[in-house]
Amino acid sequence: MKEETKTPAHAKAALRLLSWFCPAQLYEEIEGDLIQKFNKDVKTTGVRRAKRRLIWNVLRFFRPGIVLRNSIHINLIDRLMLGNNLLVAFRHIRKDKSFSGITIFGLTISMTACLLIFQYAFFELSHDSQFQKTIYRLGITTYESGLEHYKSAIIPAQVAPVLKEKFPEIMEATRLVSTSGWFNCTLAYSEGDEVTIFNENSGFYFVDPSFVSQFEISFLQGDHAKALQKPYSMVLSATAAKKYFGNSDPLGKIVKLRGSFQTHDYTVTGVMNDFPTNSHLDVNIVASLNSLADPVDSYTYIQIAPETDLRSLIQKLDTLAATMIPAMSRVEAKVECEPISSIYLRSNLQDQPKATGNALSIYFLMLVAIIVLVMAWINYINLFTSRSVARAKEVGVRKITGATRFQITFQFLTETFVYNFISIILAFLLISLLSARFYEWIGLSAKYYSLFTIDLSENTIILCALVGVGILISGVFPAHLISSLAPNRVLKGKLTIRTSRFSFRKVAVVFQFSCAIILTMLVIVFQQQFKFMKDQVLGIDIKRSIVLKAPANVDSTYLLKLSGFKQQLQSLAVIHSITTSTDVPGNVMGTGWNGGISKVLNGPSMSFGINLIDPDFIQAYQLKLLAGRNFTEKDFPGEHFGDKQEPVIINRRAAELLSYAKPEDAIGGTVFWGDNPCLIVGVLEEFHQESLKKAIQPMFYTANMGPSMTLKLTQGADKKISLTISQIREAWDTYFPDNAFDYFFLEDNFNKQYADDERMTRLFNLFCLLALVISCLGIFALSLFSISQQVKEISIRKVLGASVFNLFRLLTKEYFILIGISSVVSLPIAWWITRQWLNSFALKMELSNGLLFIPVIFILMIALFTVSGHALKASLKNPVDNLKHE
Amino acid sequence: MSKEFLGEFEELVLTMVAALQEDAYGAAIAEEIETRLKRDVNLSAVHVTLYRLEDKGYIKSSLGGATNERGGRRKRIFTITSAGMSMLKAMKDARLDLWKLVPQLKMITG
Numbered sequence: 001m002k003e004e005t006k007t008p009a010h011a012k013a014a015l016r017l018l019s020w021f022c023p024a025q026l027y028e029e030i031e032g033d034l035i036q037k038f039n040k041d042v043k044t045t046g047v048r049r050a051k052r053r054l055i056w057n058v059l060r061f062f063r064p065g066i067v068l069r070n071s072i073h074i075n076l077i078d079r080l081m082l083g084n085n086l087l088v089a090f091r092h093i094r095k096d097k098s099f100s101g102i103t104i105f106g107l108t109i110s111m112t113a114c115l116l117i118f119q120y121a122f123f124e125l126s127h128d129s130q131f132q133k134t135i136y137r138l139g140i141t142t143y144e145s146g147l148e149h150y151k152s153a154i155i156p157a158q159v160a161p162v163l164k165e166k167f168p169e170i171m172e173a174t175r176l177v178s179t180s181g182w183f184n185c186t187l188a189y190s191e192g193d194e195v196t197i198f199n200e201n202s203g204f205y206f207v208d209p210s211f212v213s214q215f216e217i218s219f220l221q222g223d224h225a226k227a228l229q230k231p232y233s234m235v236l237s238a239t240a241a242k243k244y245f246g247n248s249d250p251l252g253k254i255v256k257l258r259g260s261f262q263t264h265d266y267t268v269t270g271v272m273n274d275f276p277t278n279s280h281l282d283v284n285i286v287a288s289l290n291s292l293a294d295p296v297d298s299y300t301y302i303q304i305a306p307e308t309d310l311r312s313l314i315q316k317l318d319t320l321a322a323t324m325i326p327a328m329s330r331v332e333a334k335v336e337c338e339p340i341s342s343i344y345l346r347s348n349l350q351d352q353p354k355a356t357g358n359a360l361s362i363y364f365l366m367l368v369a370i371i372v373l374v375m376a377w378i379n380y381i382n383l384f385t386s387r388s389v390a391r392a393k394e395v396g397v398r399k400i401t402g403a404t405r406f407q408i409t410f411q412f413l414t415e416t417f418v419y420n421f422i423s424i425i426l427a428f429l430l431i432s433l434l435s436a437r438f439y440e441w442i443g444l445s446a447k448y449y450s451l452f453t454i455d456l457s458e459n460t461i462i463l464c465a466l467v468g469v470g471i472l473i474s475g476v477f478p479a480h481l482i483s484s485l486a487p488n489r490v491l492k493g494k495l496t497i498r499t500s501r502f503s504f505r506k507v508a509v510v511f512q513f514s515c516a517i518i519l520t521m522l523v524i525v526f527q528q529q530f531k532f533m534k535d536q537v538l539g540i541d542i543k544r545s546i547v548l549k550a551p552a553n554v555d556s557t558y559l560l561k562l563s564g565f566k567q568q569l570q571s572l573a574v575i576h577s578i579t580t581s582t583d584v585p586g587n588v589m590g591t592g593w594n595g596g597i598s599k600v601l602n603g604p605s606m607s608f609g610i611n612l613i614d615p616d617f618i619q620a621y622q623l624k625l626l627a628g629r630n631f632t633e634k635d636f637p638g639e640h641f642g643d644k645q646e647p648v649i650i651n652r653r654a655a656e657l658l659s660y661a662k663p664e665d666a667i668g669g670t671v672f673w674g675d676n677p678c679l680i681v682g683v684l685e686e687f688h689q690e691s692l693k694k695a696i697q698p699m700f701y702t703a704n705m706g707p708s709m710t711l712k713l714t715q716g717a718d719k720k721i722s723l724t725i726s727q728i729r730e731a732w733d734t735y736f737p738d739n740a741f742d743y744f745f746l747e748d749n750f751n752k753q754y755a756d757d758e759r760m761t762r763l764f765n766l767f768c769l770l771a772l773v774i775s776c777l778g779i780f781a782l783s784l785f786s787i788s789q790q791v792k793e794i795s796i797r798k799v800l801g802a803s804v805f806n807l808f809r810l811l812t813k814e815y816f817i818l819i820g821i822s823s824v825v826s827l828p829i830a831w832w833i834t835r836q837w838l839n840s841f842a843l844k845m846e847l848s849n850g851l852l853f854i855p856v857i858f859i860l861m862i863a864l865f866t867v868s869g870h871a872l873k874a875s876l877k878n879p880v881d882n883l884k885h886e
Numbered sequence: 887m888s889k890e891f892l893g894e895f896e897e898l899v900l901t902m903v904a905a906l907q908e909d910a911y912g913a914a915i916a917e918e919i920e921t922r923l924k925r926d927v928n929l930s931a932v933h934v935t936l937y938r939l940e941d942k943g944y945i946k947s948s949l950g951g952a953t954n955e956r957g958g959r960r961k962r963i964f965t966i967t968s969a970g971m972s973m974l975k976a977m978k979d980a981r982l983d984l985w986k987l988v989p990q991l992k993m994i995t996g
């Protein structure tokens with residue numbers, strides 16, 4: 001018997017395992033039973049098997065009925081208390097309205113702002129996420145003589161068919177040919193005498209039939225498999241169909257396309273659902289690609305087989321690109337392969353189908369939103385602890401009547417949840433009221449998706465988790481602090497909460513002020529930079545200018561009509577001058593389809609902006625000719641460009657790049673545009689063609705009729721704009737009856753380039769204001785708390801003869817120190833961020849050192865203002881009131 | 887019958903507690919079930935069931951003496967409570983009542 005009682009070594013290990021998970025009160029009997037069983041097994045089956053059985057039996061005890069026994073029984077009482085906790089929470093909210101008002105106000109505004117930003121950010125991040133992940137867009141970077149020349153999202157159209165043939169891993173290659181490069185493109189639908197006609201320069205694409213399957217286009221009408229197979233067939237989005245046909249059935253209707261490259265009738269073969277707005281593409285109308293005889297270049301989207309090695313595919317594509325470029329050429333090309341979901345925020349290519357977003361600013365905004373929310377929670381903690389004096393007696397009584405510390409923590413956590421819950425509900429209410437206004441205010445008209453739609457995307461889950469954790473932490477801290485109070489001391493009235501030099505509250509206030517200083521600094525720099533840019537001389541007059549889109553329906557009589565139209569307009573009193581050009585200020589300049597500009601034939605070439613202008617251009621835009629002459633009618637090219645030596649005008653920067661010392665030296669010089677020799681006849685003073693963020697480009701002007709017509713109005717004509725427009729329209733309808741009349745204001749077009757920055761500035765202003773309000777609430781709470789702790793001290797000092805000013809200084813000194821620390825922490829960060837931001841501008845203001853002090857002084861003033869209320873009240877109070885209880 | 891129901895294994899263990907009287911503890915019950923019913927039972931299952939029955943108030947327990955074969959560990963001796971006893975009786979009666987409803991097979995010869 002004695003031998004059997006010895007348990008072997010690893011049987012002991014098994015029992016130790018048991019002792020680890022088994023509750024102590026059950027351990028002994030279970031162990032005994034196991035040993036008894038083991039001893040019996042040794043007799044019947046032998047030691048080895050018995051050991052194995054023992055281990056197995058121990059493991060079998062690892063079950064909820066054993067492991068969790070008696071460990072969660074406390075739940076019951078807490079559940080009973082939950083109702084009471086809620087009741088107490090609501091009572092307190094009602095009882096101290098100013099406190100709960102401040103708390104809920106702070107939480108609500110920051111949650112509202114944060115959720116609005118996240119709504120916007122999620123929309124931006126959701127771009128193209130609805131498409132398959134295996135879709136990539138091919139772009140191209142060209143190098144001339146080893147230097148990067150151009151990065152484009154458009155590649156030659158003949159590539160796509162080759163890709164599908166040569167690479168088995170490319171399952172599908174779809175081309176989209178945009179009409180935005182066409183000078184003109186209108187669609188007209190006529191029913192009887194009534195003609196519906198619109199310009200369709202954007203959102204209109206010629207596509208391969210595979211577009212439907214690759215982009216998962218759903219059709220409302222028509223056969224999606226066949227709709228784009230035949231030439232001259234067209235599919236419209238529901239919105240576009242409504243625009244052209246109203247409520248009548250679009251299927252089979254004939255639409256006439258008039259464009260620079262084609263005039264033909266198209267049959268409507270289908271109606272598709274509107275293309276999602278959260279996409280980098282803006283597809284509104286598609287037509288079959290085989291209607292175009294010879295498409296030059298296209299957006300090309302490939303779909304690759306899953307588990308394709310992308311890097312080796314890109315290598316293969318690069319090799320293919322090398323074989324497709326003529327051997328003689330100096331041009332090299334590298335293929336850019338962008339996953340579809342990253343195009344909108346991360347693509348750095350030119351020629352995008354529509355304006356892209358900026359990932360960095362989205363992430364920055366989200367960061368700021370989170371910081372504001374964290375600031376609000378910190379405030380909550382501060383406010384709550386400042387209330388601990390008032391709540392201490394309650395806690396003491398609760399403890400004496402038997403509440404455990406856990407229960408008190410739980411009670412205060414419940415309160416935190418109630419506050420946050422109320423704030424979240426209010427925030428959602430506010431959002432539903434303000435959402436539309438907000439987007440209007442930041443200058444976005446697109447329909448944004450709502451936070452109310454329940455989608456369990458990764459982003460939403462992360463946001464929920466973040467809010468949940470934030471609420472928990474902001475609740476646990478004050479609850480822990482309050483529940484730690486010793487009841488006997490509290491009830492005796494000796495409440496002192498330890499305020500060490502580095503208390504959490506002070507760190508929190510430093511954090512808040514640092515954030516506030518950084519945001520204020522950013523706001524100031526943003527505003528100054530924009531003012532600086534607005535004050536810059538553009539070098540070109542864009543005020544009171546209307547731009548018309550040149551007619552699409554052109555024939556041999558076009559030039560005649562055009563001069564007639566110009567003459568009729570010129571006779572109007574409101575028109576100052578008229579000019580036509582390819583691009584108007586605010587547009588991104590094309591860099592030419594003939595290749596770069598070089599000083600000697602086939603020499604190293606440079607990329608210049610190219611604009612076709614007429615002789616009135618210089619006068620209409622009030623430009624200054626530095627040397628040489630303006631164009632005349634005779635300078636227009638003959639049948640083909642390059643038949644004669646073409647006269648050109650360049651700008652000053654171009655003259656410098658072509659290494660002419662003075663503008664006058666350039667006159668009479670020859671340059672080559674591709675293979676065409678051109679004669680420089682004039683040098684223009686440079687002006688800002690594009691946003692002031694960009695440096696001035698070298699420009700190259702040739703004489704021609706461009707598709708944009710700029711009408712410069714006379715002084716005062718902009719006051720009666722609708723009359724002016726109707727007069728212009730009248731002339732237009734006389735000369736170009738079958739053409740869409742489209743116009744915009746040049747200044748708007750130019751300022752459109754700053755829309756993104758304007759939006760950011762507005763958002764930052766908002767957040768700065770929020771951060772200031774919240775940090776004021778924070779310091780308000782902190783001063784309330786610390787002064788309430790010092791009441792007796794102040795009274796005694798006063799009795800002993802301290803003046804009000806002395807006391808005031810004593811009470812506010814702390815905040816000067818806190819703000820000082822915040823400045824030291826935040827100013828270098830703010831300095832660094834503003835530098836980074838300013839670096840994105842070609843023209844930037846100088847950051848002066850004085851600028852550093854503005855936010856600090858500003859914050860200091862606000863803080864002092866907030867604190868002084870409490871401080872003055874405390875120091876003016878009659879000391880007797882505070883001391884008579886002793 | 888009361889609102890509470892017993893599972894088949896619970897009933898078995900409860901019966902065993904009633905039967906073994908002073909000797910009713912985990913390992914003994916498991917052994918007894920194994921030898922009498924030729925049914926493989928797991929020790930942990932017996933323990934969990936015992937605790938559950940105790941929670942329901944059908945049995946109560948106290949720590950008993952240690953024996954050498956248990957390596958000096960004490961046993962927890964379970965005894966059936968009157969609630970447990972009446973539950974057991976009620977279940978048995980119900981069983982018998984039902985059993986009476988079953989038509990008894992007659993021996994068919996020939």
